[in-house]
Amino acid sequence: MEIARYPLISVCIPTYNRQDLLKRALNSVIIQQYWNMEIIISDNCSPQKIWEEIRQLDTLDSRITVRRNLENLGWTGNLNECLKIAKGEYIIFLCDDDEFLPGLIEKEAEILCKNNNVGLIHTDGYYCDFNGNIIRSQSTSKPILKAGEEAIEKIFFKMDVFFSSAMVRKKCYDELSEFTNTCSADWEMWARIAQYYDVAYIQEPLVKFHQHNISMMPAIKFESDTLFLMEKILSYLPIEKRELMKQTLLKNLGAVFFAFVQKAWQEGKWKHGSSFLLIARKYSGIVLWIKKLLTLIIYSVPRRIKYSRLTKIKRNETFVS
Structure with missing residues (x-):
């Protein structure tokens, strides 16, 4: 054409x-x-x-x-x-x-x-x-x-x-x-x-x-929005499939919140990242949660040092949602 x-x-x-x-x-x-x-x-x-x-x-x-x-x-x-x-x-x-x-x-x-x-x-x-x-x-x-x-x-x-x-x-x-x-x-x-x-x-x-700086949206707001949207999307599917898909996605939410923790900590936003860490606990078994936490501590600190050296993000380039 x-x-x-x-x-x-x-x-x-x-x-x-x-x-x-x-x-x-x-x-x-x-x-x-x-x-x-x-x-x-x-x-x-x-x-x-x-x-x-x-x-x-x-x-x-x-x-x-x-x-x-x-x-x-x-x-x-x-x-x-x-x-x-x-x-x-x-x-x-x-x-x-x-x-x-x-x-x-x-x-x-x-x-x-x-x-x-x-x-x-x-x-x-x-x-x-x-x-x-x-x-x-x-x-x-x-x-x-x-x-x-x-x-x-x-x-x-x-x-x-x-x-x-x-x-x-x-x-x-x-x-x-x-x-x-x-x-x-x-x-x-x-x-x-x-x-x-x-x-x-x-x-x-x-x-x-x-990549851009992580949004400073409160973790509890992000969680409530995610759950709200999840229910909306589930409503588009046949009733018999909804519960199984819901449980499957809930199991994956722990990994989603841990990803926010990692990104926030790499940017030096320790308090903001920790708020997501507490929510991640709700969707992860205690053993898995501790294991991921230790991995994040080992991984994020050196990445934070590298991030601070290599990036020069202007204050006026932050993302507002």
Whole structure:
């Protein structure tokens, strides 16, 4: 299919207080070999000085629109504002610290054009450290998962959809409403879409996911949001499958919370990490919990020293959810 015949695609970049990283993300969009795009930069009420710099970015390309929320709406609030103004037949979000790799837009759009029942497509990608070095890639899934149980279970357990690689038909958002105002709202949204639409996957790294400072959301809030979303996703499945899947996921939550402990401690946020440690105890046997705790102590201290030496994260580059 010729490029000129491709439908309009909305690339939405929600941002807050990270103008330098935003420029890198924006450049990765501009260099895509796909012209029929609108690029929406949605600033979540950054400080005035930073906003003055961000608002000038629309001079870089005629396809760019820059807007600003009058108050900070949180991460999901900013996503939903983007959905209100996006005009494209397909919509993709790009976090302001991530990057598209060449070919992402064109390859995803082509699959959506050729497969009318695919509502969501995502790709493999690279995890990068604070210095941009590739840590690992992610490879998973079948090319297309049929709508219903298979697709929902994959999203439910693996949680492996790179947010910045997920292109969605606008009609999916129109039919299924906006993102839920919780952390990990994308996890639930993808499962919501998978009830009714096939999920496609390109096994090629087409996005770079950059590590950023851990969110300072209270651990108890993160736990309650996770459990709330888990119950929502379970409600999309047949009743007879829900309890088994719930118990399986609850067993895995200990590892999820330990991952937060590790990241927080590596950043020197000992108190914040310890709050997740206490919650991890609720989902882990005592022997396993102690074993993981000892491993974290041995592993995180030297990593914290390395982190402090190698990273220079500006105060205005922190993530606000």
